[in-house]
Amino acid sequence: MSTIAIPAEKKPPRWLAVWLAALVALTPFSIDSYLPAIPAMAAALDTEVARVQHSVSSFLLGFAIGQLCGGPLSDRWGRRLVGTIGLSIFIATSVLVLFADHVDQLIILRFFQAIGGGFATVISSAIVRDLHSGREAAKIISMISTMMLVAPLIAPVIGSVLLATGGWQSIFIFLLLYATAMLVLVRWLLPETVSRFSRARRQRKPLRSLIDSYGQVVGNRRALGFLAAQAFVSGSMFIYITTAPFVFMQVFEVPANQFPIYFGLCVLGLICMVQVNIRLLNLFEPRNILLAGILLQMLGCGLLLLGTLTGVRELALWMAPLVLVMACIGITGPNAAACFLEFFPRISGSANAIYGATIFITGGILGGIVNNLHTGTLIPVAGAMLGCTVAALFFAVVVARAHEPIEAEVPVTKRFIPR
Incomplete structure (x- = not known):
């Protein structure tokens, strides 16, 4: 990847860790906020609670697939584009969930919703690694983890309040609005940390290069x-x-x-x-x-x-x-x-x-x-x-031989490519 040294006047945004934490929090909000509503959803969809719980499993599977696909695509197309695609998928499926009238529809839609969520959140740590390494990267990831962990604490409370006041659909309206806010964040606040030169060079490579990167x-x-x-x-x-x-x-x-x-x-x-x-x-x-x-x-x-x-x-x-x-x-x-x-x-x-x-x-x-x-x-x-x-x-x-020093296979300088 082509790299550009960060000029003194163009340091990464001060609030970058907060923004990335908010983006990563999309996942715990998507899972934990609707757990209190599962019995109500089962009653509304005229099925068993255990059947609705399959939508949790389908979300976990879809999220893993979304990360596996979104990661190399973000190296190829850029962080912001992949994040935009993922959040657009998440928003569209959230709208469709509101009109689901059968549990199988819910399970399938949650699967595709999670793929979008995986696309969106996988770019967070990649952006950190693009800009930092070693101790500094660990510090930034720690700050993101601290802020992101607030989500599992408040998500069930939010879900319970929304369920009591507006029914189970209101929870997915909340997720839709949250994802929309994250789309604004990705498009206008997050920096693109993959240079145009790198994107152009990678896009000229065959799609097999995506698999090759996993092989590395x-x-x-x-x-x-x-x-x-x-x-x-x-x-x-x-x-x-x-x-x-x-x-x-x-x-x-x-x-x-x-x-x-x-x-x-x-x-x-x-x-x-x-x-x-x-x-x-x-x-x-x-x-x-x-x-x-x-x-x-x-x-x-x-x-x-x-x-x-x-x-x-x-x-x-x-x-x-x-x-x-x-x-x-x-x-x-x-x-x-x-x-x-x-x-x-x-x-x-x-x-x-x-x-x-x-x-x-x-x-x-x-x-x-x-x-x-x-x-x-x-x-x-x-x-x-x-x-x-x-x-x-x-x-x-x-x-891992964690007691021995770590040396990256290819030295890299920090980079920051402004919008």
């Missing part, structure tokens, strides 16, 4: 080690999310109206740890912080399993290590992403697509497997979470 990512063993490490770390989070209702409301008999409090404590811990990570990056390299985060998470998972095997039934004794486990993702996530993307300065869009899609798919599979291993106890949950951290440590140390 898959062929980098160390980079895949960082990806696998974070995929298993995130797997512990997906296991928690999948089994949280059973853990809190059945095992510990937490009332349904108090469930969001305990669920939100982990998110708050995650937000706090992201802030700690930003400060640690002033002193340590991302790869070293990543290793420390995995070890700390392993400690938390070990305490969870120990408490489960010894028959501990005190909710506070379960919550303390659980919050630690979830909070550690605030350390591992930004640093794993920065280390992984460091290897691909010229194809950051494709690399970010594989990164996001792999974590989404792996986490979903792990959460589903543990959910199917239901024994009525917490042993499968705690045991699987500990197993995830052990696997993460193996990939970080043995495959």
Whole structure:
């Protein structure tokens, strides 16, 4: 990719991290805001709740596909164009969902809505990598993560209020308006970080070059080690999310109206740890912080399993290590992403697509497997979470060799191409 040094008077926009966080938040808003409305949607569509829940699965699949396709296309066509295409698809399908009168229509429309969402959000980390590297990239990703994590906290509340006041369709009207605001953001505020020369050169290449860019990512063993490490770390989070209702409301008999409090404590811990990570990056390299985060998470998972095997039934004794486990993702996530993307300065869009899609798919599979291993106890949950951290440590140390310095295959200077 052709690169241009950033002139002193043309630094990246001051509010860039906020704008990118708002764009990435489209995904948790799209999933979490309509979960409270699923029973009402099932009644309205004259079907079972379980059938409507397939629209969640179709969204997850579509989102992964959208990232895999949108990433290399953003390297080829530019970040803003791909983001515009994705948001246009998202807006159009949101309108069609309002008129859906059969659950199969809902499932299909959510799939295509997610493809648009994947196109739109995959450009965020790619823009960060276009402009920054190393510690600076990890700091920016951490700030984006902090702001983006507000969305899962407020999305269910927004969905419940909209459901009570305007019915389930009002939730998709909200998503439509939010996506429209993001379209304005992409078109007029976000910078294009892929030069015209690079776009023209890439567009002259055959479409097979899109597949070749994925081949470059898959062929980098160390980079895949960082990806696998974070995929298993995130797997512990997906296991928690999948089994949280059973853990809190059945095992510990937490009332349904108090469930969001305990669920939100982990998110708050995650937000706090992201802030700690930003400060640690002033002193340590991302790869070293990543290793420390995995070890700390392993400690938390070990305490969870120990408490489960010894028959501990005190909710506070379960919550303390659980919050630690979830909070550690605030350390591992930004640093794993920065280390992984460091290897691909010229194809950051494709690399970010594989990164996001792999974590989404792996986490979903792990959460589903543990959910199917239901024994009525917490042993499968705690045991699987500990197993995830052990696997993460193996990939970080043995495959990624996180204890060794990282050198990008092709040196690259920072760039910023104004509109």
